[in-house]
Amino acid sequence: xxxxxxxxxxxxxxxxxxxxxxxxxxxxxISIEASELLENFLWKPPDELDERVIxxxxxxxxxIADIAIYLVELADNLDIDLLDVIExxxxxxxxxxxxxxxxxxxxxxxxxxxxxxxxx
Ligand SMILES: [Mg+2]
Numbered sequence: 813x814x815x816x817x818x819x820x821x822x823x824x825x826x827x828x829x830x831x832x833x834x835x836x837x838x839x840x841x842i843s844i845e846a847s848e849l850l851e852n853f854l855w856k857p858p859d860e861l862d863e864r865v866i867x868x869x870x871x872x873x874x875x876i877a878d879i880a881i882y883l884v885e886l887a888d889n890l891d892i893d894l895l896d897v898i899e900x901x902x903x904x905x906x907x908x909x910x911x912x913x914x915x916x917x918x919x920x921x922x923x924x925x926x927x928x929x930x931x932x
Pocket of ligand 1: 845848874875878
């Protein structure tokens, strides 16, 4: 992670782009890149998605990387330890979605009658 973060910083700083990378615009950029990822699947019915993933593999990889690059930089800029907050959120999700309660279900935590958490 340190090496990736250093490469992202170097790419940005060689172009003097830090001045544009405020938290709002970084969040917008992540959302735009997520939309670019979605575009690979637009109008495709569920039974064509596996084939689409094969056809658009490089584009899907690129958009996933774009999202990750902006996410790593945003966390870096805000002095957030990305791996640490991911681990903490997984722990929160484990208590919000106990496997014994939700296994095999796609319901949101608010739809369980004996939910254990009201957080997001
Ligand atoms: Mg992109």
